[in-house]
Structure formats: structure tokens, C-alpha cells
Amino acid sequence: MQLAISLPYGEGAMSAEEVAELTRAADDLGYHSIWVAEAWSFDAFMLLTSLIPITKRIGLGTSIINVYSRTPALIGQSVATLDTLSGGRAILGLGVSGPQLIEGWHGVPYEKPLRRTRETIEIVRTILRRERLDYDGEIFQLHMGLKLINHPVRDAVPIVVAALGPKNVELAAEIADGWMPTLYSPTQGPEVFRAALEAGKAKRSATLAPLQIYGTAAVAITDQPETARTMTKHILALYLGGMGSREQNFYNRLVQRYGYEDEARAIQDLYLAGKRQEAADAVPDALVDDLSAIGSLSHVKEKLAQFAEAGVDVLMISLLAGDHAGRMAALEALA
Numbered sequence: 001m002q003l004a005i006s007l008p009y010g011e012g013a014m015s016a017e018e019v020a021e022l023t024r025a026a027d028d029l030g031y032h033s034i035w036v037a038e039a040w041s042f043d044a045f046m047l048l049t050s051l052i053p054i055t056k057r058i059g060l061g062t063s064i065i066n067v068y069s070r071t072p073a074l075i076g077q078s079v080a081t082l083d084t085l086s087g088g089r090a091i092l093g094l095g096v097s098g099p100q101l102i103e104g105w106h107g108v109p110y111e112k113p114l115r116r117t118r119e120t121i122e123i124v125r126t127i128l129r130r131e132r133l134d135y136d137g138e139i140f141q142l143h144m145g146l147k148l149i150n151h152p153v154r155d156a157v158p159i160v161v162a163a164l165g166p167k168n169v170e171l172a173a174e175i176a177d178g179w180m181p182t183l184y185s186p187t188q189g190p191e192v193f194r195a196a197l198e199a200g201k202a203k204r205s206a207t208l209a210p211l212q213i214y215g216t217a218a219v220a221i222t223d224q225p226e227t228a229r230t231m232t233k234h235i236l237a238l239y240l241g242g243m244g245s246r247e248q249n250f251y252n253r254l255v256q257r258y259g260y261e262d263e264a265r266a267i268q269d270l271y272l273a274g275k276r277q278e279a280a281d282a283v284p285d286a287l288v289d290d291l292s293a294i295g296s297l298s299h300v301k302e303k304l305a306q307f308a309e310a311g312v313d314v315l316m317i318s319l320l321a322g323d324h325a326g327r328m329a330a331l332e333a334l335a
Contacts, residue, residue: 001308002032003334004316006063006216009041018324023051025328026058029335032314033059033091038066040105045078052086061091063180063316064162067113068097069106072120072140076127080152088153093180093214094120095162098244114171115139121159121175129155160214164250166196173200178212178314183239183251185290186215186310188258215312218292220320221300221330228294228320229285236287237279240264241271260287294320297333304334 005026008014014022023034034051038044048060060082065075075092083090096102096117099110119137126133127148135142160178163169172179173196181189201211218235220228239251246268255264263284270279288294293303307315317334321327 001304001312002314003304004033004035004059004061004214004314005031005331006035006037006316006318007047008318009037009039014324018327020051020054021324022327022331023058024054025331027055029332031058031335033061033316035061035063035091035093035316037063039097040101045082048082048090049085052082055086055089058089059091060086060089061160062093064093064095064097066097066102066106067094067116067120068102068108068110072123073127073133073142075120076124077148079124079157080128080148080150083157084150084153091158091160091178092124093160093162094176095180096168098250099248100245112139114167117161117168117171118175121161124159125156128152128157158212160212164254169193169196170200173197173211174203175205175208176211177209178214180214180216180316182216183236183254183291184213184215184217184307184310184312185258186306186312187290189215190310192254192257212313213311214314214316215307215310216316217303217307217318218294218320219300219304219317219330219334220292220294221297221333222294222321223296225294227322229288229292230280231320232288232292232294233280233283234276236283236291237267237271237276240267240283241276241279246272255287258287258290260284263287293317300334 026034036044036047044062079090079092096113102108102110115138119140123135130148132145132147133142134145158177160180161172161176162180163172218232222228240255243251252264252268267279267282293300319327319330321330
């Protein structure tokens with residue numbers, strides 16, 4: 001298992017100078033990749049492009065670009081540009097996001113997510129291969145026969161699909177290069193996702209390499225774990241309570257499948273009622289300990305080994321620390 005870094009994207013989480021220092025160090029220390037989320041924050045492609053001049057080998061991943069706000073052709077153009085400017089280091093993280101963001105922020109109907117994901121990937125791959133785009137899909141009909149003017153440095157980039165629902169996971173296992181399960185449990189995840197992964201792999205083309213699993217985890221090396229655990233509880237309360245409506249919260253459904261049915265519903269009820277502190281307090285300690293690696297360096301190493309044993313190929317870690325110096329120290333210790 002290799003380690004990657006997920007950059008925080010909230011306002012004030014890190015300064016531009018701190019991001020640059022962390023990225024340079026991760027590059028020098030041999031981390032697999034660095035990932036930039038987008039949501040309703042800054043543009044991921046532009047932020048990753050800004051990291052190219054200060055890095056040499058680290059992968060540059062979007063986590064994630066949704067398949068609604070950009071056309072497949074624009075996604076293809078953007079990732080081809082990032083890959084070329086970086087000398088072949090782009091990783092395209094894609095996902096459907098959720099109806100609240102897609103309709104409430106982008107003003108686009110949240111329709112046919114599975115079909116749109118499939119067609120987007122097919123079109124992006126056609127563009128990167130510089131083949132003429134003659135595509136007759138259910139959603140997209142493209143018949144001008146155009147092909148990318150420029151010559152990318154690679155005719156394919158890794159495409160990693162973020163997916164949690166059974167049908168989405170099955171699709172990722174069928175057609176993607178990698179699968180990104182946010183809030184992945186190394187104890188429950190292998191069994192919860194087994195059927196969907198096996199169904200997708202059964203339809204997987206022999207031309208594709210084996211599916212890579214990109215897990216996620218909050219990590220803190222500390223002798224005061226309660227502070228980091230409290231931070232993690234607030235993050236989990238946001239995902240379980242606020243990342244989606246009551247009817248459409250994929251993270252909440254997932255945690256219920258992990259065995260926390262009552263707890264997940266209670267967290268959502270509190271969060272949607274505006275009781276965010278109470279929602280965080282309701283996050284079970286056992287769930288925090290399962291999804292994250294918090295404690296002494298030896299404990300963190302044992303926990304990371306658990307993710308590896310659960311089949312994770314690349315673990316995308318979010319470094320929890322009280323300040324930038326703490327993040328930098330953890331980055332070096334983990335390397």
C-alpha cells in the first residue's frame with residue numbers, strides 16, 4: 001500500500017505557502033500522489049496546475065470532479081492539459097456527487113448518474129487517445145468527428161471513480177482504473193462492498209489492469225488523541241448529517257451498512273435540526289477508531305497495516321494536526 005495526501009479545502013485550512021511546503025515535502029519523500037477536492041470550493045484543476053512547478057514526480061489527483069458541471073469533452077481537455085503540463089502525472093478522480101450540490105450549486109438536473117458516469121469515461125478516454133469523437137450515447141450524441149488538436153504525453157490517465165452505492169461500486173469495478181470509497185472501513189468495507197465489486201469485476205474488460213482501491217483516512221500522530229478524535233467527529237457529523245438531504249445522503253447509508261443504523265439516523269436528525277455540536281457528540285468512538293488512525297506512531301502504523309490488509313492499494317490520508325509544524329512532522333514520520 002502506498003500513501004497519498006488529501007489537501008484540506010475549507011477556507012483558512014492551509015495558506016498557499018503551507019500548501020506549497022507540504023506538497024514539496026510529499027514529493028521529496030516519495031508519496032504516491034496529492035489530491036485536491038472541489039465541492040463548492042476552488043477549481044481543482046487550477047489548484048493542481050499551480051503545484052506542477054514545485055513538484056517533480058508526485059501524482060496530481062482530483063478528488064473529485066463531478067460528471068455534471070463540466071461536459072465530458074471539457075473534462076477530457078482539462079485532464080489532458082494537466083497531464084501534459086505535469087509530464088504525465090495526472091489522476092482523474094470522478095464522481096456523481098449528490099443532488100443538492102449538482103442542482104443547488106450548479107443548477108443542473110441530477111439525472112441518470114450511472115449512465116452519465118459511463119458515458120463520461122468513454123468520451124474522456126476517446127479524447128485522450130486522440131480518436132475522432134463520434135459518439136452515440138443515451139445522454140451525449142457527438143457526431144462532428146473532431147479529435148483533440150494537441151498531442152497529450154499519455155494516451156490514457158488513471159480514472160478513479162468515487163462510489164459508495166452498490167450499483168455505483170459495480171460500475172467502478174467494471175470500467176474504472178481505480179475505486180475511491182470515502183469513509184472506507186477496513187473492518188466492514190471488504191464484506192459490505194464484496195458483492196458489488198465481484199459483480200463489476202465479472203464484466204471488466206481484459207484490456208484493463210486490475211482495479212486499484214483508493215481508501216481514505218484521517219491520520220494524527222499524537223499523545224493527546226482526544227483532540228484529533230473530536231476533530232474527526234465533527235468531520236463525520238458533517239458527512240453523515242449535512243452532505244446530502246435526509247432522503248439522499250450516501251455517507252449516512254454507508255455507515256448504516258457498517259452496522260450503525262440508529263446512530264447514523266440520530267446524527268442526521270441532530271445535524272439537520274441545527275444541533276451540530278450534539279451531532280458530533282453522537283458520533284460513536286468505535287466508528288472514529290475504525291475509519292481513522294489516531295494515536296502514537298506505533299498505533300498509527302498498526303492501523304495503516306489494517307487498511308493494507310483490507311485490500312487498499314493507495315491510502316489517501318488527511319493529516320490532522322494543531323498547526324502546520326505538526327502536519328509537516330507527521331508527513332515525515334509516516335514516510
